[in-house]
Amino acid sequence: MHNAEIAMIGLGVMGKSLALNLVDHGFQVAGFDLNSDNVARAQQEAATLAAMPGKGRFLAAANLTELLAQLATPRVIALSVPAGAVVDQVTDELLAAGLQPEDIVIDTGNSLWTDTEVRERRYQGKLRFFSTAVSGGEAGARHGPSLMASGDPSAWQYVKPMWHAIAAKVDADGMPVGPFDDGEACAAYLGPAGAGHYVKMVHNGIEYADMQLICEVYHYLSEVLAMPAADIGQVFARWNQGVLNSYLMEISADILQTRDPETDRPFVEVVLDKAGQKGTGLWTAVNSLQEGTPAPTIAQAVFARAMSSQKTQRITAASLFKAQAKSASVPDREAVLDDLHDALYCAKLAVYAQGFDLLKTTSERQGWQLDFAAIAKIWRAGCIIRAIFLQQVTAAYQQNPALENLLFAEHFRTELAERATGWRSAVANAALQGVPMPGIGSALSYFDALRCxxxxxxxxxxxxxxxxxxxxxxxxxxxxxxxxxxxxxxxxVQQAQ
Incomplete structure (x- = not known):
């Protein structure tokens, strides 16, 4: 048979989206999933694409033996399965089905980076174990994700054309473009086994913190200025036109202006304030402690989610501790907005500085020689933390690859000098008003400690x-x-008498 260029095992949300993205870009894709409903959905959506010119085909397989028979050699198989033991189980089953030493198995899940290192050693000589961390969620996987690849360099040569084709693209100014437009692909080979999953882990740690920072500003505007959710959404939409332009700011503005279809209340107000987490932010915080590289804002973002889960205790505390805020005159709304804007931007810079410092520390210890400009480049589109200022992050590391700390770059030094006063005012006023700002406040403490x-x-x-x-x-x-x-x-010392 030998018709397919790549296989996808696991056709859930992410696996199906990646498979359809490949088909969309003209590749022949074999697919397998134990869940027949997942296979049927993939077949149905791929059939619609196949009717269009220039598209590839999706070939469903009934089992792993049939899947391997559909692939050209060396066979390239991507896994979109839960992190952990399932990755080893599927890989072992592929070996039993006839996988050969030159064949390539790619883990696209959110595996712990040290597990990836172990797997490469375990499967040495049996197959080429490769990894590609994927960011962008379902929409990114379907129409252009950010791809962080690592492992056997020879495997990258087979994977590179496919990954560059399906990745998000940016133009010369670092702005996202369409999936079929000419542009620089947000996909890169980052280094030996484990490097890609480590970079994705830190990406997710930054994501945790970035989300928390935005939530803290929303909380302040809601509690202190008593602004309706829709009005805050409009402020965020305006901020998204400037230096705070990012995917997370964009969706936050959209969420805050959305009404609940059942009650017609602001949607955000019917969502229970208990946040979940899948562990990658926690992994980043723990790793920063293990490395002795401070990432306090990422840690505070994890703690904030933990605090949110203690809903019953918080309700009790709210009834016990009244009037904790300092009484104050009605604040100047526009001045408060300006301060919060600058606080959010400065805190965001501090979070990225913490993340890149952690990347630098581990890269040196592991001997990975990570290219920080390349990492910033592939985060400019496709991924959850994509933001306009990543163009300046890229430029900073291109100008000085050995930059000791991101905040030392001239562009960011200037930004901090101009905006730090607003940052301090926002944190001080939040404390006086009794509104928690663990993320923005810890970022300010990080900055102040750094400059001491x-x-x-x-x-x-x-x-x-x-x-x-x-x-x-x-x-x-x-x-x-x-x-x-x-x-x-x-x-x-003797005390004076």
């Missing part, structure tokens, strides 16, 4: 030496030299 040449860790290290003899370094000696003070034999 001397932090109070000198006292902290003295405390550690006092109770645990953990030693300390001195400012007047080489840092590598360690000292311990015999505290009970050291004279103290």
């Amino acid at each position: 040449a001397v932090l109070p860790a000198n006292l902290l290290q003295a405390q550690r030496d006092y109770f645990g003899s953990h030693t300390y370094s001195r400012t007047d000696q080489p840092e590598a030299d360690k000292f311990h003070l015999t505290w009970n034999a050291t004279p103290r």
Whole structure:
């Protein structure tokens, strides 16, 4: 048979969308799913495409043996299955069905990056295990995602034409264009096994924080200025025309202006305030702690979701702690909006700085040599955190690939200098009004700590030496030299009588 160029195993939301995207761009795609309803939906939608000129075909397979028989060699099989043991199970079943050492298996799910490293070693010599993290949700997978590939470089040569064809595209100015327009593809080979899934993990950590920042501004406008949801949506839509232009700002504006079809109330007001999570933000926060690379705003975004789940406790606390806010005169609405705009933008910059710093730390430790400009490029379209200022992030790393911290780039230094006052005012006023801003506030603390040449860790290290003899370094000696003070034999400052 040998008609298909790639196979897709798992035809749920993401797998079906990727398969149809490939068909849309003229590729022959074989497909398999244990759920016959998923297969039928894929067949039905692909049949509509096949009637158009220049489209590929979708070939459903009844089992894995039939699937492999439909593929040209080396066989390329993409997995769109849940992360974890299922990936190994399906890969082992493919081996049992006749997979050969030159064949390529691509994990497109949200696997933990260390699992991907283990899998590449496990399947060495049996097949070429490859990974491609996908961002953009269902719409992105169907019409143009951001693709973060890693693994065997030879496998990339087979996958590259397909991934470049189906990925989101941007023009020379970094603006998204249509899926069939000429443009730069938001797909890149990032390095050895695990690198792509690691970059996607950090992407998701940034996504958690970015969403939280927007929610905090919505909360302040709703609680302090008593603005209706639709009015806040209009403000967000206006902000989306400038430096805050992003996918998350765009959909937030749309959500806030949507009415519930059942009650005609603002839709956001009928949604229960308990947020879910699938773990990638948590993985990023934990990894930042393990690496000793601060990403406090990402961690606070995870904590904020955890706090939201404690609904019963929050209701009790709300009844126990009244009038916590400082009374104030009616605020100047436009001044407040300006401050919140700048606070949101500055906090967003700090979040990206935290994410790229974490990428830098792990890249150096793993020897990946990640290209940060390339990463910023493929995040400009297709993915959830796509934003207009990623063009400036790309330029910053192109100008200085060894940039120590994103905020040190001249463009962002200027932006922070112009907008930091509004950032501080927004955080201060939120505290006075009793409105939580864990994300925006932690981002400001990160920035202030970053710009402190001397932090109070000198006292902290003295405390550690006092109770645990953990030693300390001195400012007047080489840092590598360690000292311990015999505290009970050291004279103290005498108090004046």
